Amino acid sequence: MKTPFLRKFRIFFSALVFIGFFLVFVDFKNLLPAKYINILLSLQFIPSILKFFDLKTIIAAGFIAVVVLTLLTGRTYCSFLCPLGIGQDIFSRIGGRIRKKFRRYGYKKPFTVVRYTLLLLTIIVSLIWGVYMLTLLDPYSIFGRSMTFFISPAVAVLNNLLEGILAKFDIYSLIHVPVVTYKPFVYIVPALFALLIGGLSLTKGRLYCNMICPVGTLLGLLSKISLLRIRIDEDKCTRCGRCAIGCKSSCIDFLKYDVDVSRCVDCFNCIKTCPDKAISYGIFRLKRKNVNTDTDPERRKFVAGAVLMFLGIPSALRGQEKKAIQSTKESTVKENKTCPVCPPGAISIEDFQKNCTACSLCISNCPTGALQPAWLEYGIAGIMQPVMDYHKGFCNYNCTKCIDICPTNALHPLLLEAKKLTQLGQVHFIKDNCVVKNEKTACGACSESCPTKAVYMVPYEGDLVIPETNPEICIGCGQCEFSCPTTPFKAIFVDGNPVHQVAKKPVTTELEITIPEEFPF
Amino acid sequence: MKRRDFLKSSAGAGLAAGAAFGLGRYDDLLTSRSENARYDMVAIMGGSPDAMFDLGIQELGGMETFVKKGQKVLVKPNIGWDVVPEYGACTNPLLVSRVIEHVLKAGAKEVYVFDNSVDNGPSCYKTSGIERAARNAGAKVVPAHTERYYQQVNIPGAVVLKTVKVHEVLLDTDVFINVPILKSHDTTRMTACLKNMMGVIWDRRWWHSNNLDQCIADYGLFEKKPVLHVLDCYNVMFRNGPRGISRQDLVQMKSQIITTDWVAGDTAATKLMNLETSRITHISLASKLGLGTMNIDSLNIKRIQM
Numbered sequence: 009m010k011t012p013f014l015r016k017f018r019i020f021f022s023a024l025v026f027i028g029f030f031l032v033f034v035d036f037k038n039l040l041p042a043k044y045i046n047i048l049l050s051l052q053f054i055p056s057i058l059k060f061f062d063l064k065t066i067i068a069a070g071f072i073a074v075v076v077l078t079l080l081t082g083r084t085y086c087s088f089l090c091p092l093g094i095g096q097d098i099f100s101r102i103g104g105r106i107r108k109k110f111r112r113y114g115y116k117k118p119f120t121v122v123r124y125t126l127l128l129l130t131i132i133v134s135l136i137w138g139v140y141m142l143t144l145l146d147p148y149s150i151f152g153r154s155m156t157f158f159i160s161p162a163v164a165v166l167n168n169l170l171e172g173i174l175a176k177f178d179i180y181s182l183i184h185v186p187v188v189t190y191k192p193f194v195y196i197v198p199a200l201f202a203l204l205i206g207g208l209s210l211t212k213g214r215l216y217c218n219m220i221c222p223v224g225t226l227l228g229l230l231s232k233i234s235l236l237r238i239r240i241d242e243d244k245c246t247r248c249g250r251c252a253i254g255c256k257s258s259c260i261d262f263l264k265y266d267v268d269v270s271r272c273v274d275c276f277n278c279i280k281t282c283p284d285k286a287i288s289y290g291i292f293r294l295k296r297k298n299v300n301t302d303t304d305p306e307r308r309k310f311v312a313g314a315v316l317m318f319l320g321i322p323s324a325l326r327g328q329e330k331k332a333i334q335s336t337k338e339s340t341v342k343e344n345k346t347c348p349v350c351p352p353g354a355i356s357i358e359d360f361q362k363n364c365t366a367c368s369l370c371i372s373n374c375p376t377g378a379l380q381p382a383w384l385e386y387g388i389a390g391i392m393q394p395v396m397d398y399h400k401g402f403c404n405y406n407c408t409k410c411i412d413i414c415p416t417n418a419l420h421p422l423l424l425e426a427k428k429l430t431q432l433g434q435v436h437f438i439k440d441n442c443v444v445k446n447e448k449t450a451c452g453a454c455s456e457s458c459p460t461k462a463v464y465m466v467p468y469e470g471d472l473v474i475p476e477t478n479p480e481i482c483i484g485c486g487q488c489e490f491s492c493p494t495t496p497f498k499a500i501f502v503d504g505n506p507v508h509q510v511a512k513k514p515v516t517t518e519l520e521i522t523i524p525e526e527f528p529f
Numbered sequence: 530m531k532r533r534d535f536l537k538s539s540a541g542a543g544l545a546a547g548a549a550f551g552l553g554r555y556d557d558l559l560t561s562r563s564e565n566a567r568y569d570m571v572a573i574m575g576g577s578p579d580a581m582f583d584l585g586i587q588e589l590g591g592m593e594t595f596v597k598k599g600q601k602v603l604v605k606p607n608i609g610w611d612v613v614p615e616y617g618a619c620t621n622p623l624l625v626s627r628v629i630e631h632v633l634k635a636g637a638k639e640v641y642v643f644d645n646s647v648d649n650g651p652s653c654y655k656t657s658g659i660e661r662a663a664r665n666a667g668a669k670v671v672p673a674h675t676e677r678y679y680q681q682v683n684i685p686g687a688v689v690l691k692t693v694k695v696h697e698v699l700l701d702t703d704v705f706i707n708v709p710i711l712k713s714h715d716t717t718r719m720t721a722c723l724k725n726m727m728g729v730i731w732d733r734r735w736w737h738s739n740n741l742d743q744c745i746a747d748y749g750l751f752e753k754k755p756v757l758h759v760l761d762c763y764n765v766m767f768r769n770g771p772r773g774i775s776r777q778d779l780v781q782m783k784s785q786i787i788t789t790d791w792v793a794g795d796t797a798a799t800k801l802m803n804l805e806t807s808r809i810t811h812i813s814l815a816s817k818l819g820l821g822t823m824n825i826d827s828l829n830i831k832r833i834q835m
Contacts, residue, residue: 037651038651184674375649447738447740450716450742451738456715465716518777519767521780524801528803529572
């Protein structure tokens, strides 16, 4: 196929995907149903691998589709489906606008050692210790964090400007969104990656994808045996070199009529650029000369690693499941939180940490803002993973949004009715902080908002009532803590359960009240 | 308020007719008080929420008694909770839409609906069914979940609550109709007309930590008072209020109280719930501030059985 249609299709398709991802992360009004979000997320390579090996069902195996796609078409994933890749293409385009030089790439040698070392390291760390390398390097998660930490707040500012203008004209179709900021330290990693990837893509095209990204490297290896590839017709080529200059992967060695398929992301720009129509995208035919004669030790290592990864992850995970978790809720120091509260569906902090790559999708979608990126709440390994912060918000009783959209299955599927009985933590009342005791005036903000009446009011002095708690039916949603007006310390707080428990159902009985026949006044 | 005022005045500066119109509306505001109403209170029993309101407002001389042509009207239901209508935590959407229809029929230029929910605002608007009902009835549903919508006002004569941040739409409208729902309440024992005002202000936490009952009463002194209270007593939550945990918390009383005196309305409501009115601190405090009467026997009440 030589038609410029391919490139146009790529631009159109990737624009759709990118807009989709963009909207998912700035969905301030929670308008997008989870099922559509999940369609978009299901083909993200790393999240779907994690989900697959956690759920162990073929339904969650979007990554297999990506592997098949790569075996057939090469690294189309990187150009069509990866939001970080598409974002880089946009940046490259902007870069070209700033300085023409930025878009003149030319052939460069691959960073073979760097990329395969990183891939191997990622696989080894993931197999032995956990998702830490994936958290850092998974392109989708990097994209997600950039959206949540930088783009989404910026969009919120714009939204609020527009909303303010519209409100002046009595139009309230937009809603004002609080511009969220997180703890300063959690910005470090997202900022470094945003600068690195932003800078590289602005001036060097897809260098990040071909040097650091483990998904890019892995799919690059698979593309070496892909069916469809970019080819240069030696009879037509006049060696003008335009394709090489325009190639953002710097992978066309036009002097040798060679395209490095492990780096080619199938953007199809070269097809359009070639004045001689010498470049086409089609079924690969073996060239007679110098094909794969020398073996690459790195490649051997990789193959072993990849096999390990596919076979090893499920068993590695299964091994970890049996580990018991040290319960920390026995502590007697009530004022201090002994354990962070992890989001519903996590099952336990340990379970959750195994799969969460801190893509921050749940954080940007939490309607109350209770989900915040952690700093050291979970320890060093849990930086940027979502944690419930009940000073910022509370877990909405009727909401399962984070569970519904989690792409890696770090938050396991939970029906609303089950979520309503999932105890994330337990309530603790500090009477000495309470307004009712100290001010001798009515308050009850905690009990008022409690969805299960785990916090209720009992008679106190005079006509006053004071809170009392029933931790058995508490689900740890934090609405009491959020509502409590005392500062700087709340009079009521939720201490997290390291392993989520099942709360008892609130007992209800029939009311014995006779409906008056006529008005009692 | 200031921004809106500026827009209004700049528009008015160019138009002498506009200024005259403004004056006319001001006159309307004075006459739209309850003097024309035939009764102080209408209590209806035995019908659906909308049908009861039809009958009740007719007894009060129709919505025209309270709303004049071209006025902007705020209808303020209780949308405090992310709970479906069957659980009786928020005002019945049927009633809200019927009130809006009457207001529009009386010639209102625009009807606004909002509430500063306790649960997540946008979810409450949706789950309660009120957003849809109000929109279908022709009202503008305005968000109220962030501080940006609120403006500081003074309350002269208040004991505690000297200043408070209220929703800009409240300040911008000519007529205010309060449509609360009667429920038990953990803290204040019951919630009805007076307590419903906690949804037009921003900082509820301040109220809770600074003598809640006095704040509720104090707020009643604010000049922008509701001209009419439509108290939904169809499904009355008798325990676990104000949110409720199951439908078993409800008693179907199929009643409604429409009144121009909120203290009287709340007093009547306590009697419906078989509570001792004097023990509901915020009602007695409001009565002391002269916001209305707790002596409802002295009032002209129309009682209707459907």
